[in-house]
Amino acid sequence: MTQSPLPERTTAGAPIRIAGISKDYGDTTVLDAVNLDIRAGEFLTLLGASGSGKSTLLNILAGFIKPNAGRVEVDGVDMSKLPPHKRGLGMVFQHYALFPHMTVAENVAFPLRRQRVAKAEIPARVAEALEMVELGRMGERKPTELSGGQQQRVALARAIVFRPRVLLMDEPLGALDKMLREQLQLEIRRLHKDIGITIVFVTHDQDEALTMSDRIALLREGEIVQLGTPTELYDEPNCRYAAEFVGISNIFRGSVRGAAFIDESHAREYRLPSGHRAEGTSLLVRPERLRVAAAGAVIPAEYDHIPATVEDCIYLGSSRTVQARTASGKLLIVRTDVPRSADGVHIGAQVQMHWGVDDARVLA
Structure with missing residues (x-):
């Protein structure tokens, strides 16, 4: 029988170190020597306006974009030379990227099959992940039979099914209406508390950042303007830009x-x-x-x-x-x-x- 290469469930995520990350496109500097330490099991939000560099930083962490300088470490391991699929990081995109011809269960099982997890283990893993996102009875449906919120839950289940220690989320709620977005904010926060992994979340929505985060890194023009808890950013902004961006x-x-x-x-x-x-x-x-x-x-x-x-x-x-x-x-x-x-x-x-x-x- 094939043995699963995946680690056993852990109650804590992995620490992340972002050291001197820079990214240029021609004469345009998108990230300027960014340094950031993310704690194990922390929910950290990269917050900023369009063009601030937050999504670029997340994609460098994921391995989709190569920086001009600097390095990323996850649990002390340099990720610089590893391709995305070997970094062991979960990823949830704004657009669900589900396979329409597969059932919900097959979509969630896809990363397990790619990593050659033992076939006998897959149904239990899939059922567990779907229960976590409250879709336990929808495994046989197709994505087209689900609402937008349910499809995003499937994408979330697929990202956590292989038990990553780090989950990256790139504006995953941006396409949802206000009521559903607020509901999923609380569900993701609950899920984070339940499984204890490190989450790096990208958004331009200040209310979303304040609701969900342990800490927030506010970016502007490729630099971190302020890093702190939601309370610190709201009650003790360190400059006028931070005060105007977070809250009225x-x-x-x-x-x-x-x-x-x-x-x-x-x-x-x-x-x-x-x-x-x-x-x-x-x-x-x-x-x-x-x-x-x-x-x-x-x-x-x-x-x-x-x-x-x-x-x-x-x-x-x-x-x-x-x-x-x-x-x-x-x-x-x-x-x-x-x-x-x-x-x-x-x-x-x-x-x-x-x-x-x-x-x-x-x-x-």
Whole structure:
């Protein structure tokens, strides 16, 4: 009987080291000496706009693209000279790439057959993988008989059936509608916790990254701008680009002078938060940190404020979004749990947008 060359199931993934990876296409630099250490069993998301280099980095890790410089190590092993099929990495693409003439079970079994796993082992492996993605009763169907979400689950089952220690996912939810995408985000997160493998996930969707990740690497023009947990990227962005890309931002432009931030557009002075940067050109206040009150309301001394005119109130059930514009034309956005009947807060009303001093962040 043929012996399976695959390792036994492990509860932890493999660590990954990306060292000095660069990639050029002619005069265009796509990746510029990127260094990144990914922990064993971690869910790390490469986040960025189109052209930031995130998919190129993933494809270099997979072996589909050869870098101009640098190396990739998985569990201490240099992958540079290994072709994709010998790297032992699972891969899920945005487009499912299923074989339409094969059943679901045959699609999932395909990588096992290519790796010459013993025939007697394959049905159990396939059944296990399909149960993990909640498709245990659909093995005999054809891909064309499944919904888009179910087809993506099949692609996921096929990627994990040979028990890889690393799973690469290139915008796998991009083609799905919003409700299904959110459902699969939670399912992939659950699956990651259950099997404990290392996942490297590519997306341009900030909400997706915040929902699913242990850490996020935010890329811009081939460089990592910030690396941290979702909380760190959202609450402690290290620059204006990170603040604007991750979440909605209210940003005042100006400069730090002494113990104050000078808002140049409105000729106003705000107090600096604790632990502020010595230098900075922007002051950030997230929408849920910003508050709104009627023009005549008394603002507590520990808050800074600016007058504005309400342009819109958007009801969201338990909360709402208020948009108000300042005298200089800047639009401010606040998310509030104030009920719709709150006195003084309605379209056209003069209000005071205010925030606690330590709810702001000074940005480079």
